[in-house]
Amino acid sequence: MHASRCPRRYKCSAKEQCVCVSKALVEQTEMPHGAPPCLFFFLSCCLLLSCRPPAVAGNRGEDDGDDRVLKGSIGAILDLRCRTGKGERIAMKMALDDFHKGFGYKLALHMKDPGLDPKQAAMEASRLIDEKKVQAILGLRTWPQTAEVAELGDRASVPVLSFADGVPSWATDRWPFLLQFTPSYSPQITAISAIIGSWHWRKVAVIYEEDDGYAGADSIPHFMDAIQAVGSDVDYQLALSPFAPMAKELEKLKTRRCSVFVVHTSLTLATSLFAGAAEMGMMGKGYAWVTTGAIADHLDSANSSVIGSMQGVIGTRSFIPRASDAYTDLSRKFQRRFAAEYPGELIPELSINGLQAYDAVWAVADAMRRLDAGGDHSSRSPRQRQLLEHISASNFSGASGKVQFVLGKLVPPEILEIVNIVGSNVKEMGFWMDEFGFSRSIAHRTEPNLSMAALGQASWPGGTGSAPRGWVPSTGKNPLRIGVSSKSVFPDFVRVEHDDTQKSYHFTGFAIDIFDKAVKYLPYDLPYQFHPYDGTNDDMVAQVFSKAFDVVVGDTAILSSRCEMVQFSQPYTPSGITMVVPLEPVYPSMEWIFLRPFTASLWATIAAIGLINAFAVWLIERRSSPEYQGLSQSQQLGNLMWLSFTALFPQGERPHHNLSRVVMVVWIFVGLVLTSNYTAILSSMLTVQMLQPAVVDVEMLRRTNAMVGCNNGSSVVRFLK
Template sequence: MALVLLFTQKAISDGDGGAMEKDHIKGIIGAIVDYNSRIGKEEKVAMELAREDIYGYNNQSLVLHIKNSRRDPFQAALAADDLINMQQVEAIVGAQTWEEASLVAEICSQARIPILSFADATPQWATERWPFLYQASPNQYAQMKAVAAIIQSWEWYRVIVIYEDTESVATGVISPLSDALREVGAEINQLVALPPFASSSLSEELGKLKRGQCRVFVVHLSLPLALHLFKLAKEMEMMEDYVWITTDPITSLVHSINASSIDSMQGILGVKSYYPETGDHFHDFYHRFRQRFSLEYPKEDNHEPGKHAVQAYDAIRTIALAMGESNMGGSKKLLQKIFSSDFQGLSTKIQFTDRKLSPARIFQIINVMGKSYRELGFWSEGLGFSESIDKRATYDNSSMKTLGQILWPGGPLYTPRGWTVTSGGQVLKIGVPTGSTFKQFVDIVYDDHSENNFSFTGFSIEVFKATLENLPFHLPHKLIPFYGTYDQIVEEVYLKKFDAVVGDVSIVANRFRYAEFTQPYTEAGLVMIVPVRSRESNKAWLFMKPFTGAMWLLIVIINVYNGFVVWLIERNHCPDLKGPVLNQVGTLLWLSFSTLLSLNGLHSNLTRMTMLVWLFVVLVITQSYTANLTSMLTVQKLEPTVADVESLLYTNAMVGYCKGSYVRAYLETVIGFKRQNIKNFTLPEEFAQALRSREIEAVFLEAPLAKLLLAKYCKGFIEAGPRYKIGGFGFVFPRGSPLLPDVSEALLKVSESGKLRDLENSMAASETCSEVESNDEDHRLNPNSFWALFIITGGTSTVTLVIYVFCHRWNVHDSMHKHKTIWRLMLAVMKYWGYRKRPFSRRVSDTASPRSYPNASNSWAQV
């Protein structure tokens, strides 16, 4: 029965049906497929099932004529001509490649017959040239975005595209892939075009790729050519540490690959068009397709339908429905009905925009492993990666790492780097600028004994060597001197004459047009250096500087206090300490300072003890004062001759900069100096001479260079004005260089380990000096330095005063008894002083009788 059914379907499809069939015919459809390919076989079986379903659902009889194109555009054109002229078809479906579709579209347009092409990409101009051409397969532009998203996920920056050398691929794949990669910061490193049929040149092409550095390949080939490619790649050991990403022409047929062929594809990532395999209609189609396909092609290992099968089924159904609605209204009416199609097909929603099927938005990411493949997840345009596409799905728009563990080619546990440092004994050509103003950074000397006839030294070279030691791999390289400007050497990297640049190259925005930089390994900033001058102000009061105001005040207080104690105790033994109040005050002040010179003349042991301690404190304070004043007179106070940039601009002053650097443009365009007021210099000595002779008023240098200049001429120049946050030195690499992330990471390790700081100190060690500026307040002595001494001398004076008072307490008690109040005691003291001031001859005639104050003279004298 199966054989009878097959022969019956064959007769119908060839247009040899009986008269009863012809009586019910409502449309004749032609199809052009490649019988020898898996795609053509799936399309043929799917079209036949679609014709049967149309008759079963709508009682609509169709005649289907299928012609073999043999994947040859010329054969496809002949088949189209035969279908139109001999079979009288009303529409044609098929033409898998754009080369086939373009020829068939020309013939169909002349005959006014609609054609639904299966080509993945149709140029915009094609639909305008051939109004009867429709693209029946979803546009694959979004697929290239999915590929770019995969590359971004693993931080690969360069890829090699291997594609079939046909016009459709060049226009429909390369351009959108390049745009998609550029959006994620990557680029196409190389394009490898292969002829449509496998040839001996494939081994040669793979050999060239193996000798290169890039290890990420995007493969867009037909399935037979791709299988041949992967077989050779495995034989040439180009799987482990390589990344292979396949596009829909291969991935959509991965289910049909036999076990021996899929063994050479282990670890490959693929982007596959997604269509929901759900619903009763699809399940019915799926089971019928497997049965029919296994009967017609028993030698095929797998009988499941793929993307091309469901697209062919939907295309036949689209034309059949349009024919049923047009009611034989002619080709123009049929064309309008096809354009207005709107129904849910097996693969997608059938709607046409600009005579193209709505583009695909969702793609499946697969990983080839074992005898089949594993579905990792999905990528949706505008949403990103997800493990599922239901309403509860969680999307990640930046990385596919959330989709789970991936089996990479060769089975490594780590993710392939995507590139190799060198191959075939090649070494990196690294340019070194020769125009460095400060040889401490880069110094190049001709050396007959060196391998390259040059020896390279300096801070930048040492930092680069330390960076290489922290790389996780060996980096063969060769340093090459370059005698141009810094801008020119960066452009040489863009022109691929150098693989990198090492030296004192500033990180400037306009240089990113040609290359990329590591993080800066020096301090960033633009510094203004000016001459210094002595600070002459406030010299008259310099003698007050060694002590702070609080210190001077405390010295005066403790001095007066000690003098008061001495005066009070010694006044009974010295007539000079007695007399009028003003004389007493003057005598007290004089006594405060005169006793510092000698202990002679003191009668009481209490005052001797007080003054002995005070003399010791004075000796310490005096020596400290002398030492600090000497230090202040020795250290020269300096200040900049120019306070800020505005004063330079206002006075129209001349300024300098390093020849060949970017600083000139910055001074002119940003700060506002006139071109004629900017001079360049090539040596540090030239800077110094020009500043001293006032040929220029200031020089603008990058921060690391300014440090060296100040280290060498620290007594004559000083930093002034604001520091502009620009620049910094970095290593240069081509845009998208795979080395850049690893070198930047290694440079960070050098900095974090302290090695970079040690190199900086070593560079400036021979030219360092003390700081020019000093703060007076930091050197002035304050009471905090002498508080213990002040407590000792003050305490000693207080103790002697207390002892003196208590030793004479009986006199005080007697006085208090006679004068009941403090006020009376004070009046008595004042009266007593008045009595003592009068001449002796008049004391007897005083109003107060001596008998009224017995022992008054002796008592108060003792007090």
């Protein structure tokens, strides 16, 4: 048969061409007269079956019912036994439909439910790669599943987008085809540390999950650094496992008296944690609980009993613009499809999990579309690597926020939401932005504000509106034992008086008042009792080292030997040893006092300079001046000595040579300075009584074996030995 036989000349569809061919065959086939009609029917059916359209590259997904041409396939490994997994399934199908409507690009979606078994997840992923030829795998809410499938995907060059929380930072380096599609916790760590700093909580306990299925412990070092940066300390770290005895672990926290807890666990473990804390009275007044997004992001899907056990809890979570038209439309479609596919089940809200699943499918589909637009690829491995590069280059504003990868990880969100559980509701208090701090609104941004008070009044555990002080109030059963010396010499500092009628002691003084005032400024109750001590200060300090006393209050000097046993507070007076000694005149007699303004060396220097100056003048004047001619050597020497003295007075000899005048001017200026100083010092010595200590240092006391008086029990005795 030739194509020219077809009257429509290739303009008909494949089915119509088959009908034409079948008619031609009937016309050309020489059938015996009276052949049965069933033979004609049989030949026509065979021909129709053999004229199927040629197969296209790709597969038809199990969730797609039309017969359009598929461009590729995506695999998903979800936990469809829980509402979160079911919601992710609905969101993924919605993303494929919306992408197809927007771009006309059809993809298949193959889903598998291996439960929580990592090995089973790896087997299902292998089937998706080998049988369904998927080009990317999404899902995987636990870290063990992510590790198993990432190893498989790396060997098969298939990108794996993980939804697991707390994937270790080294995972994307080990498996280049692994992409973490959950944002980093670094902004939440900063926000929680700001919450701690704004309420001035000095001690914080961090509770995290230690389990193979949850890698949240990787964030704990960052928590500690951020908390210390705001002036607080991590008092205790509690690592919880799903199988740990919750009551025993909570008892450890309760005995430490720290009442501020930061919880970074999965919602499943947090449910048991808060239920146990409520039973032990740790969800009442005076306690504060702050959670990360690992818990707060999933509160929309939590039941009423979980919400009821978390009253007063503060949480940070990813911001979702629930009031926007886009979210409202997407949520309406989600709830409608969920009700249609799971009739009779409680319809959940479109949570952050569903939005992340929606964006993940959109990112992969868009990457495959851009890759196909660039041309055909014959080899699978280079195409898959280019697909990984296209996914990593994604940069768009998705339903869950900014979708952009840096080193295989989703960029942190710019905005976080601060929530407070009040009654049966999750109250949205405000927002946190790294640039602006706390804010009630996103639109009206003001100056940076690091105080949570800007968000308004929060509801804390116990229904109170005042923030906890960060320390469990003491019962007063074990008050601090404060040692006070009863032998203090200065009652203005410490005074211990015994009341014989009431058989009690009264403690007063400057040191006692300072201690009482300091205790009142503490953000928690601190019961204490003063106890008198009759020993020395050294012995009293040793009582603190031996734990007989908790604290010592008094006029106790800070010494190096004492610092080896105890720690001192800031001193309220300067420390040191002072000697009280008699004074004696600096110049006991007035004889030769006119020589005392200058020292002997200065007098000698003045005399030497005068002689040198006189010699210089004589040497210049002796040939031109008649006074120096015709004299004997003794007379010349006498004139020289006289000249050195009279040069300072107007009655002295007048020089005849200009060079001599220059020398004399310099000497007269020096003499004027010396005369002024001499007059001032001598006048002071004659008019002001000058005294000096009779003993100048401790070594003099030791050399003379002098009698020294000191306070009873003072450290001076040990110092002088």
